[in-house]
Amino acid sequence: MSELSHQTPLAGVEAPAGLAVSLREVTGQGMIDLRGLAADAAFMAGARTALGFELPVRPRTTATAGGVTALWLSVDQWLILCPRTNTADILARLGAALTGVHALAVDVSDMRAVIRMEGGGAREILMKGTSLDLLSAGIVPGFCKRMRFAEIAALLHVVDDNVFDIYVFRSYARYAWDFLCATAKDQARVRLFGPQPAPV
Structure with missing residues (x-):
C-alpha cells in the first residue's frame, strides 16, 4: 500500500532573480x-x-x-x-x-498557503495589491488583518518590521505567488512619501 505524502501548495516553486525583497513559502x-x-x-x-x-x-x-x-x-x-x-x-x-x-x-493546516515577504520596501510592494495603508503607525509587528489582496481573500500577519506573512487559500497560492513576483521586481520598485532625489 502506498504511503500518504504531504505537499505544500508551492512545492518546487522558487522566487526568480531580480526581486527587491526576499520571497518564499513558509512550510511546516x-x-x-x-x-x-x-x-x-x-x-x-x-x-x-x-x-x-x-x-x-x-x-x-x-x-x-x-x-x-x-x-x-x-x-x-x-x-x-x-x-x-x-x-x-x-x-x-x-x-x-x-x-x-x-x-x-x-x-485547517492544508487550507492555506503562507508566503513570506521580507526586506525593505515590502510594505510598498504589498500596497500594490491592497487598499490597506501599510505605512500607517498602527501596522506594527503583531498586527494581523484579513484583506482583499490582488482581488482575492487573504490574511496579513506582520511578523517583524520588514517581515510579512500573507495567507491565501490553497487554490490561489500560485496566482498570489506570481502576482508578488511580478510586483516585487527591482525595476518596479516604488518609494512612497519618502525623500526624492534632486533633479539633475
Whole structure:
C-alpha cells in the first residue's frame, strides 16, 4: 500500500532573480481554526489552559507563547499557529479543555498557503495589491488583518518590521505567488512619501 505524502501548495516553486525583497513559502506551518465566545469565561479559561496564554481579544492583534501564536480574526474566531508536527497535540488539548463548552477547533493546516515577504520596501510592494495603508503607525509587528489582496481573500500577519506573512487559500497560492513576483521586481520598485532625489 502506498504511503500518504504531504505537499505544500508551492512545492518546487522558487522566487526568480531580480526581486527587491526576499520571497518564499513558509512550510511546516500548522493551523487550527478556533471559534468560541470571548464573553464566555469557560471558553476563555479552556483556551488558556490548552494554549498556555490568553487569547487576544482586541481586533487585529496576536498573542504568542511557547512557539504557539493566536491571530485574532473576528469577535469569535482565532487562527492558532504552531509547528505542523504539534497540531494534533494542541488540537487534542483544546478538545479536552473545551469539553462541554460552546466552541469549535478544527485542523485547517492544508487550507492555506503562507508566503513570506521580507526586506525593505515590502510594505510598498504589498500596497500594490491592497487598499490597506501599510505605512500607517498602527501596522506594527503583531498586527494581523484579513484583506482583499490582488482581488482575492487573504490574511496579513506582520511578523517583524520588514517581515510579512500573507495567507491565501490553497487554490490561489500560485496566482498570489506570481502576482508578488511580478510586483516585487527591482525595476518596479516604488518609494512612497519618502525623500526624492534632486533633479539633475
